[in-house]
Amino acid sequence: MSTTSLIVTGRRTRSRSGGPGSRSWGVGKIAGLVALIVAAVFALGPLLWTLTTSLRSPSQAFNNPPQWIPFNADFSNYAAVFDQIPIGQFFLNSTIVTLLIVVGQTITCTLSGYAFAMISFPGKNLIFGAFLATMMVPLQTIIIPVFLIVKSLGLQDGLGSLIVPALGSAFGTFLMRQYFMQMPRELGEAARIDGATQFGVFFHVYARMAAPAISTLAILNFSGFWAEFYRPLIFLQDQSTFTLPLGLVGLQGNLGTGSISVVLAGVVLSMIPSVLLFIVAQRYFIAGVTAGSSR
């Protein structure tokens, strides 16, 4: 008897509290849901407008009200983008730059992150401290010297000007080191006793275990460099070297407000790779947000 009454009171306290597991639908909960839906409408509205307006004919594109559902979708804008600007070239440029930086940083940051986490060598803490200290420095603060160095290396006005300076990263090194620090050392010691070389231990044992951290770093770099505007604006002069964001802004400037649906078609095209990647690797995007905050 006493046990049942205990269970009952326990249950009652739970449902009254509104804490986790509560299924009651009070006024507060409904108001909360309404607030979330309103926020979602504001978050998605501009994106949906961009998509549907890119499917309207150029002469109607700026007519109000906006056409939220594309009844007679006009795909001619997507063909027009390719006629008006070399968007294929921009796509190729963005792909080359982003891909090479992602691959390059995966290599450099995995190697150095492992070294800072697992290997002892003189000056390690000093060098790592110097790496950390640079993470606060804005890109804009160092852009003039980077520009001059890029020029003196003969990389200016080419994709190399964007790629080469981004092949190393203090943040990426930090991210990988944090991940390697959590790994058990016994695995490596055992492999050494079995006759593995130092590099073999890294390559065959630990690097494989670091796949989630490598994916997170790759996604972070993809999002950052695919969308990058500042360095391309300063380093690139010749339209044939432009990446997508710079090329789209140029297209917008050339067309004025005459045919915004063509520009928006370009915007939609530029977002497709990010959206596809987000669909397949959403958890690494989320991990990327929290990556910096982990201790």
Add this chain to the structure above:
Amino acid sequence: MSATTSIPHAALRVSPGEVKPPRAVRRPGARRAARREGMFGYAMIALSMLFVTVFTFIPILASLGLSFFHWDVISPPTWAGLENYQRFFTDGPVLQSFGVTTVMAIAIVALQLSLGLFLAVLVNQRTSTFGRTFFRTAFYLPLLASTAAVAIFMGYLFDAKFGAINYYLGLLGMSDVPWLTSPFGAQVTIVLIVVWQQVGFTFVLFVSALMAVPTDVLEASSIDGAGPLRTLFRIKIPLISPTILFAAVIAFINAMQLFDQPFIMTKGGPGTATTTATISMYQTGFQNLQFGYSSAIAIILLLVILAITGIQFLASRKLVFYQ
């Protein structure tokens, strides 16, 4: 950044690799083995070291050095001493750009954090995983667009004459708002656009922090009779305060570097209303070719960011609760 707060811990921690395993009776080869491990360590960091040295360490020192020279790129640089820094403090437009940036950054951080926290708390209370996934995706999607793309389509939406936003406000009986064509309107618009895109970042951070709040603490507080609001302000927010500080610092550092949206949408105008600190730097450096002066502005911006970050940490020492 909590990254930097972890320096002392990282530096103090003796890496287990340096602790000799107890079975290691000092063999004659031990020293050589340690040296070999050291060489291996240097080899592993060599690539990162090369790129970070050439494209980060040297540029930081070079920026600092350049700020003491006059240099127009064409003729050789001449020594300026502190003239560039003196000029900064008497240069009205540049000082104004720092003021504008600071005010806009404060507005961005305040809105981004409060809205992100509000939405995160609401989502956290929902139990269905479908709801959580849906709202997380909805609020994250703006981050998938490049800032350039956002500046382009928001420019159309906020257009004073033809934009959809003024159209809908017109239906509510409002006359056309000069979003991008008046100084204050342009500042407000750019703040709104940045918040619209970035709020998903703080939202995701706060949701994962709220999920990590231990349920036994919440149950204890509800057994003690605390209502949902009391639990939120007395338990949840104090427990996630380190994440709130981290989000504030990151958002502020980013907002102080605001460039793409005002550069693309208003070219810093109307007038100089949205000329941010980084647009000032761009104009003095890459348009007026005053590389020395531009470097001085860059160093001052760095110092401002470091100072405000430091203040945030000090001010929140009392407010932030570390478990």
